[in-house]
Amino acid sequence: GTDTPDAMHNEQHDLDLYFLGPKSEQRQFLVEVLQLVLNDHVFWRRNYYPKDPPSIPYSKVHGEQARHFREEFYTELFRLISELKLDVPIFSPRYAAHMISEMNLPSLVSYFAALLYNPNNVSSEASPVTIRYELQVGQQFAALFGFDTDRSFGHLTSGGTVANYESLWYTMAGRTLPVSIAMAGGQGAEARSADGLWALMNVPLAEVEERLAVFLAPDPEARFEALRPVMQSHLGLVGFARRVEAHFGAEWVPPAVVAPRTAHYSWARALPLLGLGKGAVRTVAVDADLRAKPDDFERVLRACQAERRPVWQTVSIVGTTEFGTIDPVHALADVRDRLAAEGLYTPIHVDAAYGGYFATMYREGEGAWDPSGEPMDAAPSGEPTDAPPGGETEAAFRALSRVDSVTVDPHKAGYTPYGAGSIVIKHGFLKDLVAETAPYCLDRHDTTEAESPRPQLGKFILEGSKPGAAAASVWFAHRLIPLNLDGYGRQLATLCRLTRDVHARVSERGKAADVQADSRPLSSPRIVSLYRPQLNLLCLLAVPPGAPVDARPSDASPRKWKLSDVNALNEALAARFGVREVMSIQSYDYLVSRTTVAVDMPAIAECEELRHVERDEAAVTVLRLVFMNRWFEGLNEHGQSYRENFLDVLGAEAARLWAEQPD
Template identity: 35%
Template structure:
């Protein structure tokens, strides 16, 4: 009996619930270790040995090794009490078996311990990260030549990254509107200014001869927020209550954290109603946008979810884009669109293949629309079968990836190339997750 392509992949690229691939996996683990040890021995062959044969067998060292072996064995035994996610008996949620390409890629990179904060600290890991991000970008429908992104510790931080960038963009536009209102004495239209778009921004920038220094004096992200909000309220003729986040009513807890951490306040988190199937109601989304406009509260971000935490539902992301793109076309109002695809993003790999019919038409259409979003969160450590912790944040292009500039002279060295340290919320980031995704993409692939 011939095996299906899926069975061939599963049989080759997973350890097997009864360790069916044990012999081969042992060999690959040993090969990784052999290469690592050989590299360490040969790179600086003339360096003196710090530990001689006699020292290695001294009673003190042997005793220390025995202690380590004993404690390691205890740790390994303790870990057998963890949930056995590898077995077909386990029908779990979001967490599954780790694939062999991911495990081996993670192991190989972890042994070298590269820190993807900069090219200096991770000469190879940063290149692997860029290539792996391009693979994920292709899968979700972005142009890999234009998309930007990086790996995070998980979906929560990736969602924070989206808020950070959406705030950066909104702050630029609203700061410019505030400056013009204060300069001319004309009333400030908070909602229109906060959503003006980069084309209008550049036109007004040139028209008023603005500089970065001038704009910084009107920025709530750079200056004293309370003072800037007071000035916005005075220019608008009513108290300014700050921006709002529009998220589905079944929102992930990370959005409440984001509202707290970015100083927006819990009240700024406006829950969009759900339909009978637990998916975002686009008509209710528009109702909240109109309410925000009436109250002069900018929409920092509108969020759709691909794979809700509770039920795995996929919001009508295509309809969300259609509605917001209509606002852009009719009124020139640009609202940041983020897709939280931490759980379901890898379902995009099904699209266009022989098994697409396992998805409803609505879900397939929604997944195809992810590439229209400004930014996307996706977790390889869920349906990518990659070891924890490995999330990813993607943007459609470099402009949407932009964030506030930071100064770190010890890292800011042009001769080393572009590092991600200044554009990531996390400072140090392991390259192990990126390597796991990279090897998965080169073997299993992220397509049907």
């Protein structure tokens, strides 16, 4: 059953009050609340066996020894909290570097509250309270993405990278099962050929669950014992390949993993970790908007089909780490379905570590949940709000219900403390496979349902211990900030609009420069926004004046720039606006991050401003901006918005650094 939160009704509010704020505006509230939480815990302890005498004698707490203790503690503490002051000012509207901003107050306060109790969320014995929160969060995400909450399974991880590993671990356990069932004498036992093997390696996961049920039915325990020795988890990849070849009399073609070029580096790590090797990846090309191309996905799948190479899993990205771009999940799912009808099946895992929370933009307010994933009104009734992105982006989010698993990180767009990632899998039975527990053999008290008397997690997941405080933090944030347009949805839609505005302003400034250049040659670099932002990330590139030489004959410099010149300029800008060794954070006026983009990526290859730049390097360095703080639109001390001020400063610094470049 779903435990949908009785979401608070915030129709009247924005989320301003839910943050401590750049100037600690909510200081009084936070101090007051933390004091309450601390005292509540402290006196809870005192109420357990109140007649038990103190274990630390009064004389010690207040004596000479305590004086020494305090002296040492404070000496060291002052050093610690002084050093921490050199950390990055992520709370400020002047920070737009990484996928991080200040935590929201609910998540911070609840993390602290649960930290005092320090539960370990692996079983109800070690965390009777917070393990239920975690399982509820799993169901909330399942509902958000349109999965059936009764059949799916979701839980928290230390981060999205571990969640991504888990997706492949779960999937592989399921994909090989029909072959194991056949080798154990069950359905498919008669199929001893390359064709038979191909068919068994392409059984959809939903059907795998049925096959397992049919196989186990006569005698679950005995049947599972018969299955175990021919499971890949027992044989290992090499042993399984050999066993399959002997059984089917056909070559074992090592399966592939399909992923777009924009996939996070955790995928390059997942393949070696799981023994598949980096060579197992088949890469899907992306378009100029940095989204996986469905026709190239089809090409890749057909190539696998031609080689009789099964596809363990296809990875699709919703909110790429570098660009915040969104694959067209709907179109990829169409391709998947079409190929499945032709005999090649692949589950789709969506890596929405960053983008997952943006699905709340498409959920109607007032706590409503729509597990069907059908379109609904984007704007909440009554209140005016920023419209979430439409078109392909919206279609991609609405298609999440068609995929098989999703990674989403609360510690990114959920504004909760590190480390809180999560995964939801549609085919919950896969968790029993990795636990090597037949679903029908399960102790009925030993399940992952939040309502079960003794929920368990440890046996179904990769991690062996996990902070219950992270679960409390995410759960409590969702209580106060609903996963729809009343809560996260509004905040994130605002950030998307803000980012589109920045993109538009960069273009406007560029056009103004062009107009000016018609009369007088430009002497300073132009700032270019590399692609249309889909969420709240964009990439800026400083292009030296006169770069498109033939396009702008009036430019002062007839010189044809090389990419290394462009890169030197942008590296200098990245260093100027990046984290560096400082004596005080006052040294940072604005903070952005940098990334590199290969020259053959369409966003670069088709970039008008770089058309005439000689490609003497393989990648372009660009500035990467992530707008997590909506006060970037607010006004600074001079009454100018941070946005306009930043663009002024950026332009001026680009000009200065360009002038300083060696010729």
